[in-house]
Amino acid sequence: MDRIILKQISSQEKVFLDRDVTASKITEMTALGGDILAYQVAYTKDVCETIHLLSERCGFKVRVRSPLKEYIKLNAVGNVPSEKPTFVTKMFPLDDYYERTNIGLYPDPLFDIPGNRLYSATDIWRSLFVTIRLPEDIPAGEYPVDLFFEISDPQWNDECLVRFKNGKKGITLHMTVKVLGAALPKTDFLFSQWFHTDCIASYYGLKMFSARHWKLIEQFVETAVKNGINTILTPIFTPPLDTFVGHERPTVQLIDVDQNGDKFTFGFDKFDRFVALCRKCGIKKFEMAHLFTQWGAEKTPKIVATVDGKKKRIFGWDVASDSKEYFNFLSQFLPALIERIEALGIKDDVLFHISDEPNPDHLEHYKKLYRFVKPLLKDFTIIDALSSYDFYSTGSVDAPIVSINHITPFLENKVDPLFGYYCCGQTDRVSNRFMAMPQSRNRIIATQLFKFNLTGFLTWGYNFYYSKGSEHLLNPFLITDCVSSFPSGDAFSVYPGRNGPIESIRLVVFAMALCDLRAMRLLESYIGHEKVVEIIEEVAGMPITFNDYPHDNDFMVKLRERINKEIEKVI
Numbered sequence: 001m002d003r004i005i006l007k008q009i010s011s012q013e014k015v016f017l018d019r020d021v022t023a024s025k026i027t028e029m030t031a032l033g034g035d036i037l038a039y040q041v042a043y044t045k046d047v048c049e050t051i052h053l054l055s056e057r058c059g060f061k062v063r064v065r066s067p068l069k070e071y072i073k074l075n076a077v078g079n080v081p082s083e084k085p086t087f088v089t090k091m092f093p094l095d096d097y098y099e100r101t102n103i104g105l106y107p108d109p110l111f112d113i114p115g116n117r118l119y120s121a122t123d124i125w126r127s128l129f130v131t132i133r134l135p136e137d138i139p140a141g142e143y144p145v146d147l148f149f150e151i152s153d154p155q156w157n158d159e160c161l162v163r164f165k166n167g168k169k170g171i172t173l174h175m176t177v178k179v180l181g182a183a184l185p186k187t188d189f190l191f192s193q194w195f196h197t198d199c200i201a202s203y204y205g206l207k208m209f210s211a212r213h214w215k216l217i218e219q220f221v222e223t224a225v226k227n228g229i230n231t232i233l234t235p236i237f238t239p240p241l242d243t244f245v246g247h248e249r250p251t252v253q254l255i256d257v258d259q260n261g262d263k264f265t266f267g268f269d270k271f272d273r274f275v276a277l278c279r280k281c282g283i284k285k286f287e288m289a290h291l292f293t294q295w296g297a298e299k300t301p302k303i304v305a306t307v308d309g310k311k312k313r314i315f316g317w318d319v320a321s322d323s324k325e326y327f328n329f330l331s332q333f334l335p336a337l338i339e340r341i342e343a344l345g346i347k348d349d350v351l352f353h354i355s356d357e358p359n360p361d362h363l364e365h366y367k368k369l370y371r372f373v374k375p376l377l378k379d380f381t382i383i384d385a386l387s388s389y390d391f392y393s394t395g396s397v398d399a400p401i402v403s404i405n406h407i408t409p410f411l412e413n414k415v416d417p418l419f420g421y422y423c424c425g426q427t428d429r430v431s432n433r434f435m436a437m438p439q440s441r442n443r444i445i446a447t448q449l450f451k452f453n454l455t456g457f458l459t460w461g462y463n464f465y466y467s468k469g470s471e472h473l474l475n476p477f478l479i480t481d482c483v484s485s486f487p488s489g490d491a492f493s494v495y496p497g498r499n500g501p502i503e504s505i506r507l508v509v510f511a512m513a514l515c516d517l518r519a520m521r522l523l524e525s526y527i528g529h530e531k532v533v534e535i536i537e538e539v540a541g542m543p544i545t546f547n548d549y550p551h552d553n554d555f556m557v558k559l560r561e562r563i564n565k566e567i568e569k570v571i
Contacts, residue, residue: 016125038130043128245317358391399419404431
């Protein structure tokens with residue numbers, strides 16, 4: 001007899017096609033207004049006593065019955081290939097806190113479900129991902145969420161029908177969501193995943209800033225904001241990031257430049273439109289693209305201008321960053337940009353970058369550039385990703401963005417403001433969200449951001465769809481590692497779907513971590529920071545650091561329930 005096996009489990013679990021699901025069943029969750037909740041239903045088909053050609057696969061539908069239905073999204077978790085789940089070099093040591101590290105298929109994209117129809121095959125595990133995004137003003141109370149699974153495909157004969165103990169051709173899985181009488185507080189925590197506007201145009205084959213491109217930019221920004229991203233990389237010029245020396249990324253430049261000899265004039269129409277679009281979607285802060293190239297600030301960004309009526313690249317890899325020509329350009333451009341920023345009313349919401357990831361060998365040159373641009377930028381904040389405390393201590397960066405495996409000296413010296421980041425290099429002990437890592441390693445970041453009072457957090461890849469160095473476009477559904485360059489998932493957390501962005505489970509779970517952080521802040525407002533840290537470490541059974549934390553898949557679920565329980569007491 002054929003039958004479908006259904007298991008309602010936590011979103012913290014990863015369901016692999018070839019691994020039995022042993023996670024415990026969950027039936028209830030608590031939440032605050034504005035919260036993001038998620039859980040899964042893992043499913044497979046039993047082996048038949050007699051295998052028939054048509055009975056290898058069964059189709060069934062899933063329907064939602066709940067007063068929360070309008071806030072619930074059902075997605076089928078897709079599986080994508082990984083040829084490079086992790087690094088294998090000594091430069092990037094690995095711990096044993098990975099789901100698996102072998103080449104294969106990994107669960108990640110959250111696909112829409114046409115007709116709400118799912119298919120199950122013998123001995124293959126798949127997952128239905130259930131996301132609940134509650135409004136801030138939802139009334140307190142208990143809300144049932146029932147998922148009804150029913151036979152939907154008339155081509156199957158009786159031998160292939162889903163059969164259950166009650167004799168019906170369907171089954172209901174029940175979840176109770178208890179909403180407490182409080183909402184998550186507004187947050188001043190900043191989160192940026194670098195937004196690659198050019199990758200959108202390239203992947204969809206669009207002219208830069210065409211009507212369709214603008215529409216997709218808006219959709220990708222909306223998805224970012226929905227998942228907690230509130231700070232956006234703004235391509236005043238083509239960002240000088242992840243581009244091999246001598247190579248160019250497609251020109252994605254919001255500000256028009258006209259050059260007449262040594263004089264420049266600027267057009268801000270596209271910049272104005274981008275800011276208005278992002279504001280409408282909920283973006284709070286704007287990171288101006290870096291003023292100098294990555295890893296040393298030796299050269300200038302790619303900048304295109306109209307010269308004698310023709311478009312021409314006037315700066316790039318062939319121009320030194322401290323050239324008099326570029327300094328002359330910046331001395332005219334930055335005041336004009338600041339004037340426009342002030343006119344748009346976003347002066348308090350703009351951050352500037354000099355160069356990404358400079359190291360101590362670059363210090364003297366970086367300081368020279370800083371001394372030049374800082375008077376032009378007045379009281380605007382300069383932030384940059386770096387790992388050396390000695391570099392920061394020279395006063396050349398207003399607010400450092402520090403890789404979390406090098407953050408201890410910054411914490412010991414009580415640096416404020418302090419941002420954290422991770423990317424491909426954070427492979428050992430610390431939090432990250434490669435596809436090969438468990439979701440608990442993703443969500444744990446909330447405890448660390450809270451305990452150490454970080455100002456914000458950065459990851460470089462929201463939607464980077466090029467190979468390493470931006471040599472060529474790739475298909476992220478097929479190549480998830482920038483062609484064997486970075487661990488799968490490092491470069492993006494959304495996929496470019498036919499009709500717009502497709503979320504990943506990693507993106508949603510990190511968004512849940514940001515909700516956890518806000519819940520901790522709410523509890524902190526009642527009982528203080530130290531008491532909340534005590535509760536976190538009581539549940540953990542250990543002091544929390546960026547290197548040390550529980551590896552239990554259920555830890556963040558248990559902790560969040562405890563935080564909610566403590567909030568319920570005080571409200």
